[in-house]
Amino acid sequence: MQPVLGFKDNSGSFVSQLKAFMKEHLQGLLEQAVNRLKEQGDLPSDITVSVRVDRARDSAHGDFATNLALAMAKPTGQPPRRLAEKIVQALPADPVVRKVEIAGPGFINFHIDPAAQFQIVRQILGQRDRFGRSHSGQGRRIHIEFVSANPTGPLHVGHGRGAAYGASVANLLQAIGCQVHREYYVNDAGRQMDILAVSIWIRYLQRCGESLPFPANGYRGEYVIEIADAVYAELADGLRRPAAEVLDGLPEDAPDGDKEVYIDALIERARLLLGKDAYDKVFQAGLESILADIREDLEAFGVRYDEWFSERRLVHSGRVQQALDRLREGGWLYESEGAIWFASSRLGDEKDRVVVRENGQATYFASDIAYHLDKLERGFELLIDVWGADHHGYVPRLKAAMQALGADPDSLEVRLVQFAVLYRGKERVPMSTRAGEFVTLRQLREEVGKDAARFFYVMRKAEQHLDFDLKLAVSQSNDNPVYYVQYAHARVCSVFRQLEEKGWKHDVDRGLECLNRLTENHEQALLTLLARYPETVERAARMREPHQLTHYLRELAAQFHTYYNAHTFLVEDDQLRDARLNLIEAVRQAIANGLGLLDVTAPRSM
RNA sequence: GCGCCCGUAGCUCAGCUGGAUAGAGCGCAGGCCUCCGGAGCCUGAGGUCACAGGUUCGAAUCCUGUCGGGCGCGCCA
Numbered sequence: 301m302q303p304v305l306g307f308k309d310n311s312g313s314f315v316s317q318l319k320a321f322m323k324e325h326l327q328g329l330l331e332q333a334v335n336r337l338k339e340q341g342d343l344p345s346d347i348t349v350s351v352r353v354d355r356a357r358d359s360a361h362g363d364f365a366t367n368l369a370l371a372m373a374k375p376t377g378q379p380p381r382r383l384a385e386k387i388v389q390a391l392p393a394d395p396v397v398r399k400v401e402i403a404g405p406g407f408i409n410f411h412i413d414p415a416a417q418f419q420i421v422r423q424i425l426g427q428r429d430r431f432g433r434s435h436s437g438q439g440r441r442i443h444i445e446f447v448s449a450n451p452t453g454p455l456h457v458g459h460g461r462g463a464a465y466g467a468s469v470a471n472l473l474q475a476i477g478c479q480v481h482r483e484y485y486v487n488d489a490g491r492q493m494d495i496l497a498v499s500i501w502i503r504y505l506q507r508c509g510e511s512l513p514f515p516a517n518g519y520r521g522e523y524v525i526e527i528a529d530a531v532y533a534e535l536a537d538g539l540r541r542p543a544a545e546v547l548d549g550l551p552e553d554a555p556d557g558d559k560e561v562y563i564d565a566l567i568e569r570a571r572l573l574l575g576k577d578a579y580d581k582v583f584q585a586g587l588e589s590i591l592a593d594i595r596e597d598l599e600a601f602g603v604r605y606d607e608w609f610s611e612r613r614l615v616h617s618g619r620v621q622q623a624l625d626r627l628r629e630g631g632w633l634y635e636s637e638g639a640i641w642f643a644s645s646r647l648g649d650e651k652d653r654v655v656v657r658e659n660g661q662a663t664y665f666a667s668d669i670a671y672h673l674d675k676l677e678r679g680f681e682l683l684i685d686v687w688g689a690d691h692h693g694y695v696p697r698l699k700a701a702m703q704a705l706g707a708d709p710d711s712l713e714v715r716l717v718q719f720a721v722l723y724r725g726k727e728r729v730p731m732s733t734r735a736g737e738f739v740t741l742r743q744l745r746e747e748v749g750k751d752a753a754r755f756f757y758v759m760r761k762a763e764q765h766l767d768f769d770l771k772l773a774v775s776q777s778n779d780n781p782v783y784y785v786q787y788a789h790a791r792v793c794s795v796f797r798q799l800e801e802k803g804w805k806h807d808v809d810r811g812l813e814c815l816n817r818l819t820e821n822h823e824q825a826l827l828t829l830l831a832r833y834p835e836t837v838e839r840a841a842r843m844r845e846p847h848q849l850t851h852y853l854r855e856l857a858a859q860f861h862t863y864y865n866a867h868t869f870l871v872e873d874d875q876l877r878d879a880r881l882n883l884i885e886a887v888r889q890a891i892a893n894g895l896g897l898l899d900v901t902a903p904r905s906m
Numbered sequence: 907g908c909g910c911c912c913g914u915a916g917c918u919c920a921g922c923u924g925g926a927u928a929g930a931g932c933g934c935a936g937g938c939c940u941c942c943g944g945a946g947c948c949u950g951a952g953g954u955c956a957c958a959g960g961u962u963c964g965a966a967u968c969c970u971g972u973c974g975g976g977c978g979c980g981c982c983a
Contacts, residue, residue, distance in 0.1 A: 357921095367924090367925060370964085374962090374963085379963095405925085406963090407925080407926070450983065490983055491982075491983075492982085638981090639981055650908075650979080651979095654980090654981045655981095656981085668983095688977095689910080689911070689976085692910050693909070693910075693977090693978045695910085716911075718911070719976085759919090763911055764911090765911090765976070769918090778931090778932095779932065781931085787944095791943065802942095843922090843923085854931085858931085862947085865947060868941080868942065869942070905943095
């Protein structure tokens with residue numbers, strides 16, 4: 301492997317490409333300086349400091365800066381500027397560091413040798429699609445669960461953000477060398493599924509010609525009718541029962557009665573009249589059809605899972621019972637008012653929670669505890685759950701459960717995603733989930749396309765409310781960030797097509813040898829920006845903030861467009877030309893890699 | 907009432923876990939340009955970082971309180 305930077309580390313071997321972040325290199329130098337001062341007795345040997353190097357915001361402050369001296373001033377009782385002087389004196393000589401300055405209250409500013417900046421181009425062209433990936437995650441096994449919408453209907457736009465966010469975070473973690481397991485928890489065991497089954501059956505009966513009302517609490521979507529039709533096509537009148545028998549003696553439905561009581565009674569009636577096998581057939585038809593739809597939808601959205609985990613399987617395997625037993629052994633369960641409670645308030649929750657209802661049925665929370673225990677037992681070190689922000693009240697109880705089961709509460713990390721509000725220009729798009737008239741994720745995708753949807757969804761911090769402008773997302777203008785970034789990529793490709801038309805050839809090696817021809821301000825700016833890509837991926841992954849990557853890509857694209865407008869790449873001077881082509885090819889590669897992590901395509905032409 | 911999240915330029919938002927003169931895009935004002943790919947480029951105005959205290963060398967960032975907005979607070983999932 302060719303060294304990226306021409307410096308050597310302590311052991312005298314070349315610093316490997318993957319570790320060759322300038323920041324880390326400077327940190328190393330500073331640590332050496334501190335150690336040297338400790339040996340000399342200029343610093344107390346028991347002092348521990350974490351050396352941090354940041355990029356300078358202002359180029360007048362050089363390229364990198366550290367506040368080390370400021371941070372050490374207090375513990376050592378020495379004035380920061382004096383400390384800074386000592387540190388600078390103790391700093392080992394290094395070829396890439398051109399100048400070190402002390403500024404302001406005691407900052408140490410590093411000026412990097414411009415020649416070292418060129419090496420990023422060599423690195424990118426060498427690493428190609430591996431550029432920006434690292435091993436800092438050390439193969440840590442991470443489980444990430446996201447979307448996990450009930451399979452009672454198609455995904456809507458509210459799920460879209462969780463999907464885009466979860467998938468991007470998963471990609472980022474994988475990029476820094478974590479072993480990531482993506483999972484969808486299929487809630488196929490709860491009462492909601494029975495409501496779906498019964499909704500389908502009623503539609504089916506209507507299809508058969510029975511005249512009976514649709515339950516107020518049933519699922520009203522068009523898809524329910526389609527599933528009912530499919531059942532009818534397969535079984536004809538096989539599941540038909542007279543309306544009078546179905547409705548006989550049922551309690552009053554809303555508005556006069558209680559719709560919850562009514563639907564539960566209707567479920568019981570369906571079970572009774574159909575028998576277990578036939579009822580399961582309807583249930584299964586609904587589940588399979590909707591799950592298939594969700595899968596296909598997500599697939600087209602660029603989201604893939606390693607596993608679709610069935611709640612029903614979990615329940616049938618006895619895992620819920622096991623989890624409850626374990627809690628009981630730990631003394632966390634007690635009985636009250638006929639129900640069994642988990643004493644979560646002892647672990648920070650605001651009140652205790654029911655795990656087994658008065659009617660003997662385990663709650664959703666109980667199976668969720670079992671599910672998370674199962675994840676841990678599968679050997680994952682970190683569990684990341686991505687939830688809608690409306691579920692935030694649920695976090696303390698699940699954390700409490702983790703703790704009661706003997707797990708480190710930090711092994712569960714819940715990421716809350718705020719809702720997105722859709723706009724068309726200035727106009728807000730109405731989204732009423734209740735009436736079944738919601739905007740589906742599929743509709744969104746059809747309107748703005750997968751790429752724009754994925755990008756827009758993660759453009760903001762997850763905990764920030766998102767205004768999603770559909771009109772902007774489809775516009776072919778520089779105001780549209782996706783278009784702007786993709787366009788930069790296509791533009792590079794276009795330059796290479798132009799090159800061919802002119803009958804010239806791109807000599808990469810010659811370009812690499814002539815990188816020092818890249819002396820323009822625009823070129824220098826691009827080089828520093830490119831060098832920031834790996835750090836950006838690293839930080840975005842560590843902080844679970846894909847929006848940092850979208851912002852970076854926008855910046856890189858903007859810088860490229862500026863460069864494009866200021867300078868001609870296809871010049872007669874072939875050395876300069878090849879150097880510039882290498883630079884823009886590096887830009888293209890960084891954009892392609894970044895977009896790839898967001899599952900957004902990088903088009904060669906638009 | 908309690909809890910979680912948010913409050914930064916006219917608008918939409920960044921701000922690298924406490925650093926130097928708080929940034930970008932759009933919009934606005936002025937001036938150039940027609941170039942490899944669709945209009946671009948440069949300059950400028952615009953801020954009490956919601957408010958008030960506190961922590962310290964140093965706060966948009968951390969702590970407390972107040973105000974404003976969003977969302978939760980089931981033996982639903």
